[in-house]
């Protein structure tokens with residue numbers, strides 16, 4: 417398994433109809449999937465995409481052409497979709513799609529311009545986020561991604577020692593371990609919503625704010641951040657237990673529409689029979 421995205425890995429998966437190719441984006445994270453029409457994938461290819469997401473944390477599938485209904489169908493290959501309540505800026509017929517936009521009237525304009533994983537406020541967080549670019553802006557609106565496993569591994573050991581037993585709390589009271597083992601791989605990752613976290617359990621507000629600022633700086637170290645420049649037809653999947661993201665500013669003069677679907681968390685998301693301290697950092 418690829419640990420920190422600094423080597424080049426290429427694999428080919430042949431099928432009778434066409435060839436799907438998964439290419440590492442090299443440093444710092446992610447892979448690009450080529451030669452596939454997501455509307456028409458075999459069960460074997462779905463499994464390969466699921467495995468690649470576990471391996472790379474982020475998949476970019478360019479050049480797709482999806483209606484909202486097709487986006488829902490394609491997204492469902494990765495799990496059960498979350499629904500969103502009816503709202504003026506939602507697509508009425510598609511409650512599974514959360515439409516992000518640069519302009520009021522097109523969709524939700526308030527998005528996380530700070531490091532976060534979608535659905536972190538849930539008791540069982542959202543496992544994956546999936547975006548499909550409908551309308552490309554002329555400039556701006558990149559999305560930044562960072563590998564939270566790599567972030568955990570690259571903390572100085574003395575800081576890790578202090579932090580590894582900490583719990584965060586959201587403003588709605590939901591708590592999560594700051595270091596969360598991945599439910600499938602067991603790899604520890606930092607899990608922090610810089611914008612919505614109320615603080616650390618047992619910390620003063622000042623101490624919490626200081627540590628959040630310190631971690632924010634760590635997550636933003638330039639060589640660890642991948643900036644995705646959106647092209648029309650881009651389909652991007654992030655493993656929220658491994659990769660955090662943040663929006664960058666975009667002018668309302670620009671028109672950008674990004675349809676997002678999210679995969680509901682299932683069951684315990686970390687193995688409660690093991691404490692976080694017992695799990696070794698790889």
Ligand SMILES: [Fe+2]
Nearest residue numbers: 528533534661
């Ligand atoms: Fe987000």
